[in-house]
Amino acid sequence: MTKDYKYSFSLLIIFLILCFFMNISLGSVNIPLKDVFNSLIGNPTEQDTWQHIILNYRLPKSLTAIIVGSGLGISGLLMQTLFRNPLAGPFVLGISSGASLGVALIILGSGIFSSAFASLFISKWGVTIAASLGSFIVLLAVMMVSIKVRDTMAILIIGLMFASITSAIVSVLSYFGSAEQLQQYIFWGFGSLGNLSWEDLFILCLIYSLGIILSIASIKTLNTLLLGENYAKSLGLNIKQSRLLIIAATSLLAGTITAFAGPIAFIGLAVPHITRQIFNTSSHKILLPAVFLLGAIIMLICDTIAQLPNTDYTLPINAITSLVGAPVVIWLLVRKRKMMF
Amino acid sequence: MTKTTSYLSYIRTNNLKCIFLFLIIFNCKNKPKELPTEIVHGKTITLKYAKGFSVVDYNTYKIIDIKNPWPNTEKNYRYVLINKENAAKTSFLKNEYDGIITTPIEKVVVTSTTHIPALDLLNVENTLIGFPGIDYISSEKIRQRIDDGKVKELGKNEGLNTEILLELNPDVVVGFGIDGNNRSFEIIKKSGIPVIFNGDWVENSPLAKAEWIKFFGAIFNKEKEADSIFNKIEHNYLMAKKIAKNVKIQPTILSGAMHSDVWYLPNGTSTEAQLFKDANTHYLWKDTEGSGSLKLNFESVFVKAKDADIWLNPSNYSNLEILKNANNQHAMFKAFENKTVYSFTNTTGASGGVIYYELGMTRPDIVLKDLIKICHPELLQDYEPYFFKRLE
Numbered sequence: 259m260t261k262d263y264k265y266s267f268s269l270l271i272i273f274l275i276l277c278f279f280m281n282i283s284l285g286s287v288n289i290p291l292k293d294v295f296n297s298l299i300g301n302p303t304e305q306d307t308w309q310h311i312i313l314n315y316r317l318p319k320s321l322t323a324i325i326v327g328s329g330l331g332i333s334g335l336l337m338q339t340l341f342r343n344p345l346a347g348p349f350v351l352g353i354s355s356g357a358s359l360g361v362a363l364i365i366l367g368s369g370i371f372s373s374a375f376a377s378l379f380i381s382k383w384g385v386t387i388a389a390s391l392g393s394f395i396v397l398l399a400v401m402m403v404s405i406k407v408r409d410t411m412a413i414l415i416i417g418l419m420f421a422s423i424t425s426a427i428v429s430v431l432s433y434f435g436s437a438e439q440l441q442q443y444i445f446w447g448f449g450s451l452g453n454l455s456w457e458d459l460f461i462l463c464l465i466y467s468l469g470i471i472l473s474i475a476s477i478k479t480l481n482t483l484l485l486g487e488n489y490a491k492s493l494g495l496n497i498k499q500s501r502l503l504i505i506a507a508t509s510l511l512a513g514t515i516t517a518f519a520g521p522i523a524f525i526g527l528a529v530p531h532i533t534r535q536i537f538n539t540s541s542h543k544i545l546l547p548a549v550f551l552l553g554a555i556i557m558l559i560c561d562t563i564a565q566l567p568n569t570d571y572t573l574p575i576n577a578i579t580s581l582v583g584a585p586v587v588i589w590l591l592v593r594k595r596k597m598m599f
Numbered sequence: 600m601t602k603t604t605s606y607l608s609y610i611r612t613n614n615l616k617c618i619f620l621f622l623i624i625f626n627c628k629n630k631p632k633e634l635p636t637e638i639v640h641g642k643t644i645t646l647k648y649a650k651g652f653s654v655v656d657y658n659t660y661k662i663i664d665i666k667n668p669w670p671n672t673e674k675n676y677r678y679v680l681i682n683k684e685n686a687a688k689t690s691f692l693k694n695e696y697d698g699i700i701t702t703p704i705e706k707v708v709v710t711s712t713t714h715i716p717a718l719d720l721l722n723v724e725n726t727l728i729g730f731p732g733i734d735y736i737s738s739e740k741i742r743q744r745i746d747d748g749k750v751k752e753l754g755k756n757e758g759l760n761t762e763i764l765l766e767l768n769p770d771v772v773v774g775f776g777i778d779g780n781n782r783s784f785e786i787i788k789k790s791g792i793p794v795i796f797n798g799d800w801v802e803n804s805p806l807a808k809a810e811w812i813k814f815f816g817a818i819f820n821k822e823k824e825a826d827s828i829f830n831k832i833e834h835n836y837l838m839a840k841k842i843a844k845n846v847k848i849q850p851t852i853l854s855g856a857m858h859s860d861v862w863y864l865p866n867g868t869s870t871e872a873q874l875f876k877d878a879n880t881h882y883l884w885k886d887t888e889g890s891g892s893l894k895l896n897f898e899s900v901f902v903k904a905k906d907a908d909i910w911l912n913p914s915n916y917s918n919l920e921i922l923k924n925a926n927n928q929h930a931m932f933k934a935f936e937n938k939t940v941y942s943f944t945n946t947t948g949a950s951g952g953v954i955y956y957e958l959g960m961t962r963p964d965i966v967l968k969d970l971i972k973i974c975h976p977e978l979l980q981d982y983e984p985y986f987f988k989r990l991e
Contacts, residue, residue, distance in 0.1 A: 442858075
């Protein structure tokens with residue numbers, strides 16, 4: 259890491275800490291900064307409700323935002339490098355639509371399938387397990403095809419086709435679903451960061467860490483893959499094994515995040531691009547930690563905006579991520595006049 | 600001179616008469632026979648609360664006006680109700696009306712469960728031949744007809760199975776619109792089956808919504824029955840309200856629940872809020888105004904309602920565990936800890952339809968009594984809540 263990058267990284271880390279505190283101290287309820295810090299260090303606050311809001315609502319929400327932003331960003335980066343396509347990301351390759359299918363099957367399909375099937379999934383973990391399974395199955399299917407098909411562009415298109423198939427099945431299920439079921443499914447689709455308890459967060463964190471470890475383990479492979487598959491092969495890289503490792507990391511990260519927080523649009527696709535534009539490098543040694551930091555920062559900012567501080571209202575996080583992120587990418591591309599890839 | 604003047608004036612008067620006569624004949628030739636509505640004075644059916652419709656009875660026919668059948672619209676609809684005998688003698692300008700309905704109605708299709716109790720109470724349930732989503736219907740009399748195969752399934756309101764409906768060929772379809780863009784209704788109208796819009800749900804008071812039974816009374820020529828049914832409902836409602844008025848302690852009320860990150864709850868001008876008010880409770884958002892429901896952030900709800908005494912209608916969550924699983928924050932409220940959470944979700948009919956959605960609008964008196972019993976248990980000693988149950 260050159261001195262230059264060290265400087266940028268320290269700046270990003272400071273910015274992340276600032277965003278984290280901004281996210282925790284801003285919300286519908288106006289809590290003085292003194293009380294925010296008091297509740298964080300376990301001291302009593304002026305009002306009991308404030309302590310609960312900080313410790314059990316804002317804090318897990320902020321941590322979720324960091325996990326979601328960094329995890330989706332990294333999974334997007336892995337996909338873009340693996341498929342050597344700037345459009346790849348958890349949404350494009352069917353991970354998110356696979357998760358949607360899993361959730362649709364248990365929410366909307368409970369009326370169609372037997373009641374035993376429905377009751378199996380009525381538990382707290384129903385939606386989470388279904389979403390993870392859904393995304394894993396779709397990604398596995400894409401991976402199976404990728405073994406047969408050598409062209410990465412073809413794989414990308416196949417991923418898109420899988421996404422179309424799953425969304426078609428979701429449409430059919432929606433048609434037969436009751437009003438309440440449809441409502442539940444639509445609300446899941448809005449995405450949510452404030453829905454996780456400390457237990458949920460712990461489990462999410464465990465799987466997320468596993469995904470991050472796998473991603474770090476594939477840094478070398480990713481850098482080699484950038485040179486092209488044939489070149490990578492000539493360097494002695496086991497392409498099949500590498501693909502499997504990268505896809506496993508992606509599905510762990512994106513699948514679990516989608517399962518816990520709903521389909522969060524845009525972050526997975528845009529954060530790697532924003533990072534490349536800022537850092538001007540293609541080395542994953544730099545990109546991976548940078549995407550981690552930028553993903554977390556962007557998600558924290560998006561969540562702070564979605565909370566509409568000092569009002570009683572809140573906006574769906576899914577809409578904010580696109581509204582905030584897309585113009586940033588456009589601005590960066592216009593400024594740099596080319597896509598870094 | 601005087602003679603000449605009087606002669607001239609005679610001619611002038613006669614000429615005017617001739618012109619008038621000519622005009623009348625001319626008019627008669629060019630227009631179809633129409634009952635002169637301006638001349639025959641109709642009797643307007645009295646409505647105390649409802650603002651969305653009016654019925655004028657002209658003896659041989661009735662005119663029903665529907666105003667603003669969905670929110671944010673100025674659109675009005677006008678229908679003629681005429682019996683078969685008079686219909687043969689009279690013709691109406693089709694373009695001037697949105698539908699000409701011939702009575703007696705022997706076959707009807709309604710599209711919302713809120714229309715079902717009216718058919719039931721007016722004893723015309725045997726006219727129902729089709730419904731979208733028959734599993735939602737809970738009325739025992741109509742369930743029997745469904746079991747006998749006399750009511751056809753028509754799919755969904757927004758995508759009615761037009762073919763089956765056309766084959767059923769009902770005398771009238773009682774529809775409702777959310778925004779006036781229901782293509783199925785257009786096709787049905789074009790095929791000659793009148794579609795009449797029911798806007799009961801747009802009314803903004805519980806009794807106004809209930810008064811729409813008079814709309815069905817007019818359609819089925821059962822005005823008197825509808826009137827006496829409504830009077831009873833109104834009497835019961837006002838009596839219950841009076842009983843609750845004397846209570847001095849108003850329990851604080853929280854309502855709705857979180858979906859995703861948003862807490863949906865009724866605003867202060869909604870019918871739900873009015874019921875809370877008439878039950879003499881302190882609904883914490885009673886001062887809010889606006890259409891639709893409030894969509895609030897968890898934090899603002901928590902600060903205001905953490906210690907609320909009673910939590911009514913926590914969305915469609917059917918027990919405390921499901922409520923907590925949906926969002927952990929739900930368990931942080933005092934009402935959750937004290938298990939004073941009440942919902943109508945668990946009172947269902949034979950095929951799983953929530954009875955409140957079907958009957959609640961027509962019987963606000965029962966809803967109010969339920970709320971009074973929950974919020975002031977010392978009142979209505981022998982009364983057992985009908986719709987609401989405590990969540991376990």
